[in-house]
Amino acid sequence: MSDQEVNNGVNVHALLEAKEALTAAPEAAEFAWRATCKWVNGTHSESSVKGFSGLGGEQSHKTEFKFNADHPEVFASEDNGATPVEYILVGLASCLTAGVASVAQNRDIQLHSVQANIEGDMNILGILGADSDVRNGFNDIKAGDILETFTEEEVSVI
């Protein structure tokens, strides 16, 4: 562990305090997350994320986040946004990255860069309903190349 103060920008102290407070008042740990999706045209939609509930009441993001989803041109669509299945991969990739940052902070490891590459394999005969033996969904999801520039001293701590 280095003598320098480790700062990955994660407030681990607040998270540990929250863990203690929520263990004492478990009903406040019940969260509900929401997304509202409005159809635009064809396979194009716009989803909004703003409010959620938790800590015993209604909460809100600072701003409303909006997301366009669509199918690509190879599916005879207009490609106005990422596909729904790519949004799932974005969720997984960003969860993994935030998790690495939080755990590193808790272990006093200074991060310099982190990258998560997620790939999801899918046989689209499933979603097209062309073959009932083919799963309608991902066959496999791989997380790779979690790149991080550790010093040798830091690696020995992990």
Next chain:
Amino acid sequence: MSDQEVNNGVNVHALLEAKEALTAAPEAAEFAWRATCKWVNGTHSESSVKGFSGLGGEQSHKTEFKFNADHPEVFASEDNGATPVEYILVGLASCLTAGVASVAQNRDIQLHSVQANIEGDMNILGILGADSDVRNGFNDIKAGDILETFTEEEVSVI
């Protein structure tokens, strides 16, 4: 079924042709979707979606789509984007909406508006590691209020 031409903007003809072509050449139905996520600071990351493979080769969206993810201020974070779990709900909501549009087109039903509200319940004692009996993930996901303005004649077709 109405005499007027139904147009929800979904090219069902192309999708049905694709279904036939892919059934004849099933190796082209093997797709791989990707997201790359770079850590920014704290729980803040930026994910990119552009390339994917399928139809026997490398494909690309017209543009690169970028997504900021973060945790909200109630988790002592900076709220620079939706949370990873909300991205999952966006994926589900937009999948459902595109599915409604495609199936309606195939059944000659003219859509006027569609909205999907998705809510995912989560006890955060799981992700905080505060209680090993609590699942680290959603407990339940509800899809509600799939609102659509059908005429009486159209409803009878569904």
